[in-house]
Amino acid sequence: xxxxxxxxxxxxxxxxxxxxxxxxxxxxxxxxxxxxxxxxxxxxxxxxxxxxxxxxxxxxxxxxxxxxxxxxxxxxxxxxxxxxxxxxxxxxxxxxxxxxxxxxxxxxxxxxxxxxxxxxxxxxxxxxxxxxxxxxxxxxxxxxxxxxxxxxxxxxxxxxxxxxxxxxxxxxxxxxxxxxxxxxxxxxxxxxxxxxxxxxxxxxxxxxxxxxxxxxxxxxx
Amino acid sequence: xxxxxxxxxxxxxxxxxxxxxxxxxxxxxxxxxxxxxxxxxxxxxxxxxxxxxxxxxxxxxxxxxxxxxxxxxxxxxxxxxxxxxxxxxxxxxxxxxxxxxxxxxxxxxxxxxxxxxxxxxxxxxxxxxxxxxxxxxxxxxxxxxxxxxxxxxxxxxxxxxxxxxxxxxxxxxxxxxxxxxxxxxxxxxxxxxxxxxxxxxxxxxxxxxxxxxxxxxxxxx
Numbered sequence: 001x002x003x004x005x006x007x008x009x010x011x012x013x014x015x016x017x018x019x020x021x022x023x024x025x026x027x028x029x030x031x032x033x034x035x036x037x038x039x040x041x042x043x044x045x046x047x048x049x050x051x052x053x054x055x056x057x058x059x060x061x062x063x064x065x066x067x068x069x070x071x072x073x074x075x076x077x078x079x080x081x082x083x084x085x086x087x088x089x090x091x092x093x094x095x096x097x098x099x100x101x102x103x104x105x106x107x108x109x110x111x112x113x114x115x116x117x118x119x120x121x122x123x124x125x126x127x128x129x130x131x132x133x134x135x136x137x138x139x140x141x142x143x144x145x146x147x148x149x150x151x152x153x154x155x156x157x158x159x160x161x162x163x164x165x166x167x168x169x170x171x172x173x174x175x176x177x178x179x180x181x182x183x184x185x186x187x188x189x190x191x192x193x194x195x196x197x198x199x200x201x202x203x204x205x206x207x208x209x210x211x212x213x214x215x216x217x218x219x220x221x
Numbered sequence: 222x223x224x225x226x227x228x229x230x231x232x233x234x235x236x237x238x239x240x241x242x243x244x245x246x247x248x249x250x251x252x253x254x255x256x257x258x259x260x261x262x263x264x265x266x267x268x269x270x271x272x273x274x275x276x277x278x279x280x281x282x283x284x285x286x287x288x289x290x291x292x293x294x295x296x297x298x299x300x301x302x303x304x305x306x307x308x309x310x311x312x313x314x315x316x317x318x319x320x321x322x323x324x325x326x327x328x329x330x331x332x333x334x335x336x337x338x339x340x341x342x343x344x345x346x347x348x349x350x351x352x353x354x355x356x357x358x359x360x361x362x363x364x365x366x367x368x369x370x371x372x373x374x375x376x377x378x379x380x381x382x383x384x385x386x387x388x389x390x391x392x393x394x395x396x397x398x399x400x401x402x403x404x405x406x407x408x409x410x411x412x413x414x415x416x417x418x419x420x421x422x423x424x425x426x427x428x429x430x431x432x433x434x435x436x437x438x439x440x441x442x
Contacts (some may be wrong), residue, residue, distance in 0.1 A: 027268075157375065161409070173409065177412050179374075188391065191404030
C-alpha cells in the first residue's frame, strides 16, 4: 500500500488550533505521512505567540493525497499571496481530498476550488462564501464530492475524525477518538451563535465586523 | 492590573494537542501574557512531527501565575528530568494555579504537587495516580484547591474554558468559546472507555499496556 500523503499548509498568523486539532487526529492514520508545508523552513508565527516549524516547503512537498488549509486572520494576506494560492491549486489537481478548516475556506476559494460547491467556514464569515462561488451549507462539516470544509477552529477535530473514518474506516476513527479522549464537555452552551447568549454575541460583534470587512476587501481586490 | 503570566512547560515528544488546545483558549484571556517554556529556545519536537518554538527558557521565565504541564509519551523522560521537575516545583511555590493536562499530571506528581490531592489524567493511566500520592477522581476536569488537572488530550479545551471562567468570569469564557466555535459534534460515541465499543477498547489495549508499564517503571525508579 503506498503511503497516504497528508499536507497542512501553514502561513503567518494562522489560528494554530485550526491546524493542530486535525493534525493530532490525522497524524494517527495508518500508512500515512504528515507534511507541514510553508514557503520556507523557517518557523511560522501563529496567533498564539507559538512558532510552528514546517517539515517541507511549497517547492519540495511531494504530491499530496489530502491537502488541508487552516484559517485565522492571516488568511487575509495568504489568500492574496500568489505562491500560496498556486501551491494549493497545483496540489488540488491530483489530491483525493481538498479540505479546509475555519477561514482556510477562502484560500481554497481564491484558488478557484469552491466554485459550485457547498461549503462552510467560521460562523462569522459564512456570508462571504458566495463571493468565491460557493453555497454556504449550515453544518459543522460539509462534504461535497472531494471537497470537505469545516466550521470555526475546534470543528477541525470533528472534521478530521470524519475524514479518518472515510479514509480508514469507522474503527480506526473510533480508536483515534478514544486515544485522544474526545468526549467533550463544554462548560457553557456558547459555541455557536444559535446557542450563545445574545450578550455574548454582541460582545464579539465589533471585532468580527472589522475582520469581516478586511476579508471582504481582500476578496474583492 | 498587573499582567497575569501563564506558562506552558514543553518537552520532547509531548502530545501537541494537550498543549495547543488550552493555549488557544488561555491566550485569549484579557490582561495576560502566555509563555512557552522549555530547557532552551530550540524547537521542541512533538508527537506529530511538528516542532514547537518556545518563547522562553526555564532560566529566563518570569514568575508564573498559572503553570500548565501537558502530557504525552515524552512525560516518561520529562518526569525523571531534574531540571524540568525543579522548574515546575519552583514556579508552583508562587503560582495561583498549578495545572496539568493528560499525563502531565505525573510531572506535577514527581514535583510532589499532587500529594493528598484529588486529580485526574488520561483514562489509560488513572490507576497510577496513587503512586504520586493523589486520589483519582473520575471527571474530565478536577479542581482541588489551586490544583487543576484534566483528562486526556482534548479535555484540555474544556479545562481551559473552565479556568478562563474562574479567572476572568463566565462572560469572557463564553466569548472565547464562541470565537473558537466550540460546539462539538463528535461523529462517534467513542471518546471514553465507558462509552467506546468493547472492540475499540481492545484494539488500544496492547499499546496502552506497554505505555503504562513504561510510566510505572519511571514512577518507581
